[in-house]
Amino acid sequence: MVPISYYLVLSAILFALGVxxxxxxxxxxxxxxxxxxxxxxxxxxFVAFAWQWKSLNGQVFVFFVMVVAAAEAAVGLxxxxxxxxxxxxxxxxxxxxxxx
Amino acid sequence: MLSITTFVIVTVIKIxxxxxxxxxxxxxxxWLERKVxxxxxxxxxxxxxxxxxxxxxxxxxxxxxxxxxxxPPYVYKPLYLAAPILSxxxxxxxxxxxxIGNWVTVGGVHTPLxxxxxxxxxxxxxxxxxxxxxxxxxxxxxxxxxxSLLGSLRASAQMVSYEIALGLSLVGVLIMSxxxxxxxxxxxxxxxxxxxxxxxxxxxxxxQIVAFFVYLTAAFAExxxxxxxxxxxxxxxxxxxxxxxxxxxxxxxxxxEYANMITVASIATLLFLGGWHGPVFGPGxxxxxxxxxxxxxxxxxxxxxxxWIRGTLPRFRYDQLMGFGWKVLFPIAxxxxxxxxxxxxxxx
Amino acid sequence: MLExxxxxxxxxxxxxxxxxxxxxxxPINSALSLIVVMASLAALFLLMGAEFLAAIQVxxxxxxxxxxxxxxxxxxxxxxxxxxxxxxxxxLLGFPAVVLLxxxxxxxxxxxxxxxxxxDLAGRFLGSPAAIAQLLFRDFLLPFEITSILILIAIxxxxxxxxPVGTTTGSGxxxxxxxxxxx
Numbered sequence: 001m002v003p004i005s006y007y008l009v010l011s012a013i014l015f016a017l018g019v020x021x022x023x024x025x026x027x028x029x030x031x032x033x034x035x036x037x038x039x040x041x042x043x044x045x046f047v048a049f050a051w052q053w054k055s056l057n058g059q060v061f062v063f064f065v066m067v068v069a070a071a072e073a074a075v076g077l078x079x080x081x082x083x084x085x086x087x088x089x090x091x092x093x094x095x096x097x098x099x100x
Numbered sequence: 101m102l103s104i105t106t107f108v109i110v111t112v113i114k115i116x117x118x119x120x121x122x123x124x125x126x127x128x129x130x131w132l133e134r135k136v137x138x139x140x141x142x143x144x145x146x147x148x149x150x151x152x153x154x155x156x157x158x159x160x161x162x163x164x165x166x167x168x169x170x171x172p173p174y175v176y177k178p179l180y181l182a183a184p185i186l187s188x189x190x191x192x193x194x195x196x197x198x199x200i201g202n203w204v205t206v207g208g209v210h211t212p213l214x215x216x217x218x219x220x221x222x223x224x225x226x227x228x229x230x231x232x233x234x235x236x237x238x239x240x241x242x243x244x245x246x247x248s249l250l251g252s253l254r255a256s257a258q259m260v261s262y263e264i265a266l267g268l269s270l271v272g273v274l275i276m277s278x279x280x281x282x283x284x285x286x287x288x289x290x291x292x293x294x295x296x297x298x299x300x301x302x303x304x305x306x307x308q309i310v311a312f313f314v315y316l317t318a319a320f321a322e323x324x325x326x327x328x329x330x331x332x333x334x335x336x337x338x339x340x341x342x343x344x345x346x347x348x349x350x351x352x353x354x355x356x357e358y359a360n361m362i363t364v365a366s367i368a369t370l371l372f373l374g375g376w377h378g379p380v381f382g383p384g385x386x387x388x389x390x391x392x393x394x395x396x397x398x399x400x401x402x403x404x405x406x407x408w409i410r411g412t413l414p415r416f417r418y419d420q421l422m423g424f425g426w427k428v429l430f431p432i433a434x435x436x437x438x439x440x441x442x443x444x445x446x447x448x
Numbered sequence: 449m450l451e452x453x454x455x456x457x458x459x460x461x462x463x464x465x466x467x468x469x470x471x472x473x474x475p476i477n478s479a480l481s482l483i484v485v486m487a488s489l490a491a492l493f494l495l496m497g498a499e500f501l502a503a504i505q506v507x508x509x510x511x512x513x514x515x516x517x518x519x520x521x522x523x524x525x526x527x528x529x530x531x532x533x534x535x536x537x538x539x540l541l542g543f544p545a546v547v548l549l550x551x552x553x554x555x556x557x558x559x560x561x562x563x564x565x566x567x568d569l570a571g572r573f574l575g576s577p578a579a580i581a582q583l584l585f586r587d588f589l590l591p592f593e594i595t596s597i598l599i600l601i602a603i604x605x606x607x608x609x610x611x612p613v614g615t616t617t618g619s620g621x622x623x624x625x626x627x628x629x630x631x
Binding site for chain 1: 547550
């Protein structure tokens with residue numbers, strides 16, 4: 001028997017690791033992957049709550065979160081490619097001017 | 101139900117048998133390919149090693165083991181070593197979900213003829229197909245050579261594009277069967293329709309024939325076989341994503357490709373050709389063996405079709421390939437889903 | 449009992465892979481660690497009975513979105529990370545702040561839920577595809593259709609943004625491309 005709070009604590013740890021990654025990483029693509037990690041942690045929390053309240057709405061919401069994450073990943077990676085093409089760097093400390 | 105220890109022992113036995121049978125099938129489909137392509141090209145094929153060249157796969161295996169296994173110094177070693185292992189593991193995993201016969205009772209143990217019986221078996225097989233893109237992509241990138249990178253990018257883009265048509269062509273069958281469980285899909289195809297036509301999914305309404313051909317074409321592209329084998333053709337990109345691989349690692353890619361072929365052929369028989377249904381007669385033990393025999397026969401027909409097409413058709417150019425997948429197969433698959441759901445809804 | 453063991457195994461794999469994502473310097477290793485995180489999360493979904501979501505997690509997240517990431521890393525040939533002064537400050541302030549955040553969330557969950565409901569699959573509560581489809585195509589039909597339009601918009605946006613200069617209305621312009629390096 002695994003209590004629900006174990007799943008929720010695991011989700012909190014993963015979310016916190018995602019936030020750490022977002023703050024300390026300097027490569028644009030790794031930043032993006034930290035965002036995906038945060039979204040995954042939130043998915044885990046949703047499924048845990050769907051179990052606790054015996055309602056499938058939580059799982060349907062996870063489905064929508066995945067769809068939105070897919071759309072956001074596609075557009076975000078296209079933006080990263082565009083940034084790389086013009087500024088020739090992926091280091092976020094160097095992408096600090098609005099106009100080259 | 102079975103006790104835990106009996107269940108574990110039975111499962112381990114099934115895993116061992118499935119692996120041995122699958123690896124032997126992979127080895128002998130290479131023999132079959134060389135013989136059939138040889139005869140299509142009006143030559144004999146292997147015929148020296150054993151009668152009819154039947155020991156040729158053993159000789160090939162020995163050759164692969166004895167070849168020099170070199171690792172070029174400029175590759176990215178962790179991924180270079182992991183990519184063929186990943187390909188082979190994924191190709192062998194999907195066989196654990198494929199049922200090959202009815203429930204049998206062997207020595208007092210009543211067990212289905214598959215390793216696991218999952219409610220979402222078809223989705224898991226599609227998931228494994230999606231993951232096998234990684235073996236190709238990582239192999240090409242870690243080899244640190246331009247031919248490998250180009251070949252792997254083309255192969256990955258091709259596999260990802262045709263996955264969509266593959267999945268959509270199966271949706272028609274799922275709508276008619278109402279379940280993702282492979283065993284239930286096959287059970288829904290038992291019996292006969294009008295006259296003597298068996299109730300296989302390929303015969304039900306004109307939509308499923310179209311879905312079958314879309315599935316077949318997408319499966320050819322997924323397994324990187326002719327006419328879609330541009331990423332690994334020797335005349336195009338040296339050898340594509342496995343240019344820098346030698347001996348056992350190359351053999352693993354090779355085995356993964358044939359295992360994928362067998363998996364795809366099994367899914368086609370389960371979903372479209374009625375799985376293990378066929379004339380069943382005779383005493384008890386024969387009634388247990390005959391469904392397996394029909395299943396193997398249908399899979400063999402598919403493998404033969406693969407090899408026959410390999411010996412006959414030329415290959416697509418890359419832009420023709422991608423255009424075909426997105427502009428022809430994908431709309432046909434979507435139209436098939438629409439038509440099937442319309443027919444099913446009108447019949448209710 | 450077995451569920452507890454499986455939870456700890458997959459939970460440890462997930463946390464270990466997430467820490468590896470942060471610790472690695474080359475983005476391709478981070479991408480592979482993230483794939484391991486997603487796969488172990490799919491296993492955890494299965495432990496909670498959400499079988500459809502587990503399959504979708506593998507197919508969509510690990511099999512499509514991460515393939516996109518791996519493609520971009522391969523194409524852009526993103527090198528290893530560098531250590532700039534900004535990243536050192538961020539590491540100094542970031543780690544304690546996040547430990548604080550995680551501790552706060554965990555304490556709140558434990559304090560507000562003194563009698564947690566154990567996850568017990570014997571109740572046969574499964575997120576089977578049929579059940580989720582009932583919800584998705586009846587109660588949540590409007591969000592479903594809107595997300596399909598969202599994906600269409602995302603496809604068009606990605607194609608326009610990433611296409612090379614000179615074909616469609618690509619991004620970046622030729623006269624700025626002889627790029628200024630860092631200022």
